[in-house]
Amino acid sequence: MSLDGPGDADTRVVRIYQALREAVVDGRLAAGDRVPATRDLAGQLGVARGTVTSAYDRLTAEGFLESRPGSGTYVADVVLGAARPTRRRARAGAVRPLSLWDVDPGPAATRNRRLHDLSIGLPDPGLFPLETWRRLVSTQLRRSRLEEATYGGRGSWRLQHEIARMLGLSRSVVASADDVVVTAGAQQAIDLVARVLVAPRTVVAVEDPGYAAVHRLLETHRAAVRGVPVDEEGLVVDALPPEARLVYVTPSHQFPTGVTLSMARRTALLRWAAEHDAVIVEDDYDSEYRYSQQPLEPLQSLDRDGRVVYVGTFSKSLLPALRTGYLVPPRSLTPALREAKRVTTWEGDLTTQGALAEFLAEGHHAAHVRRATRVYRERRAVVLDALSRLDEVLDVVPSVAGLHVCTTFRDAGADDRAVVRRAAARGVRVEALSDRYRDQPSRPGISIGFAGIDVAEIPDAMGRLQEAVLGSAGV
Ligand SMILES: Cc1ncc(COP(=O)(O)O)c(C=O)c1O
Known part of the structure; x- marks a missing residue:
């Protein structure tokens, strides 16, 4: 609340009255909220205590505030009609960002801990x-x-x-x-x-x-x-x-x-x-x-x-x-x-x-990369070995680096998103290649991150993925 600007005592009473009334009407002050003691508010605003008391008296007379003797002054349970915005609505906000930033937050991300996580791009935090x-x-x-x-x-x-x-x-x-x-x-x-x-x-x-x-x-x-x-x-x-x-x-x-x-x-x-x-x-x-x-x-x-x-x-x-x-x-x-x-x-x-x-x-970075490369090389080899059993359906895209491998379906009409859903139902998280296209015609495939999964778990994960892939290919 600001009382800047000229004005006599009456004007100051009106300004305090209006500011508090608006706060109640638009929900910033809710029923049951305690308003500051007259002495404190007068001190904050640099006005006579009587000025604040007059404003409170008017608000009390109009039913916006109620005085509880020995306790203080509170916002009354005012009935303002159906259109009264609630505090929650005020927090939801009436303003919008530029359309470029108008994004749908979507459902909160959930992580299914039972999944074998073969998402791409994640190093193994356990090696750090x-x-x-x-x-x-x-x-x-x-x-x-x-x-x-x-x-x-x-x-x-x-x-x-x-x-x-x-x-x-x-x-x-x-x-x-x-x-x-x-x-x-x-x-x-x-x-x-x-x-x-x-x-x-x-x-x-x-x-x-x-x-x-x-x-x-x-x-x-x-x-x-x-x-x-x-x-x-x-x-x-x-x-x-x-x-x-x-x-x-x-x-x-x-x-x-x-x-x-x-x-x-x-x-x-x-x-x-x-x-x-x-x-x-x-x-x-x-x-x-x-x-x-x-x-x-x-x-x-x-x-x-x-x-x-x-x-x-x-x-x-x-x-x-x-x-x-x-x-x-x-x-x-x-x-x-x-x-x-x-x-x-x-x-x-x-x-x-x-x-x-x-x-x-x-020298810890170089040592870590050397050690992690050994671990990832083994995981990668086990994944590639499992993929070789699917070579009638999937081609592995040749690559020499990184934390994931990508495959493409031999059948250009295969539905890779359905495979991803089927894999998830079997407890394996992988990615559809077609999700990564924007303007070009998409090719179906599956991308597999091998860095974040323990080598002992890979055969089970890949076995489940194989079921999901073969299901979609109709083999
Ligand atoms: C192509 C590409 N570039 C960069 C990054 C890493 O970005 P940042 O350094 O912001 O984590 C990723 C991570 O997934 C990536 O896939």
Whole structure:
């Protein structure tokens, strides 16, 4: 309640009266709520106590308030007719977001604990070296370190340095610490790129099938998102819309099919970007886990023209919960991207960044990836072995990295969503490939995450999946 502005005592009484009356009428004050004591409210508002008392008297006379001797003044149980909004309705809110954000929250997500969870994209949290992490985080939680965290925009320089070192050693990504922008995961990295490069109706080409979370993000920046087909060599460069200014790709392990972008396509894509003055966003989200000697050099290391923004994340190599990723942009974009980061999240979470820098420096990240790769290699092999028993129905899409494998049905008319439902009924969670398409004609298939399931459980899970698949194929 504000009593700003000129006015005599009578005007002030009327303002207090009206403010309280409105609060009762629109439900902000409900029957039975206690209103402040006259002395307290007068003190808060800087008016004479008698002014408040006069307003309360009027409200009491009109039946909005009731005085309970020895206890205080309360909102009366006023009957205001059927149209009276309730407090609940007030909380539900009468205002709407822009139509772009008008989303249906849908039913609350439920996790069936009895399921064998073969969802894609989830590393095994049980492998994460929690004790080491706890030690490193607690080292960060010192007053002096917390006081260092100010409203800057760079984040941890030491983490930038360690990421540059890791990328140079393991991914032949050419970067110094100054080239690395630390973000809250790949999703924020791509959000920053969109802030800097996408205007309303900017055409952005994406792989189709592809990663819907990024497509949706780009749409919220009002990009015109166009799905481009993917074949056994990855993105079909010849099918790129010439007006695209940005191309979002997952070259090492295409999401979700798993194919690797061939060398011929890599060269063609870089050439295409140069000819069309476009930027390539390379999302290298899970290639730390490699199961072949085949080199998987990032596009960034082949880029001679400064067109590739390299994006990485610790969500797969460690855990999605850390919410830490990074960008390595061409230097022409670095200042803008740092500024985009500063205006959205300032430094980011310096405790996690500091702990992660030590984690990398002490060699725990490399050791963890080596150990987890051994575990995932075995799980992957057991899944592939089980899939080989379904080779009359399903083809496995060749892939060399990551945490999932994708299959396609030989029968292009198969109903993969029905298989997913049938699998769920048998206690197995998998994904339909057709759910990952947006503009291109969809192909039916099943994507299977192998990282989050214990190897001993895989035969049972795959046996159930086999029943679900064979049921749909009519075999
Ligand atoms: C293609 C792709 N990129 C990136 C990510 C990771 O995003 P973030 O780092 O925001 O967790 C995922 C996670 O599933 C993904 O599938």
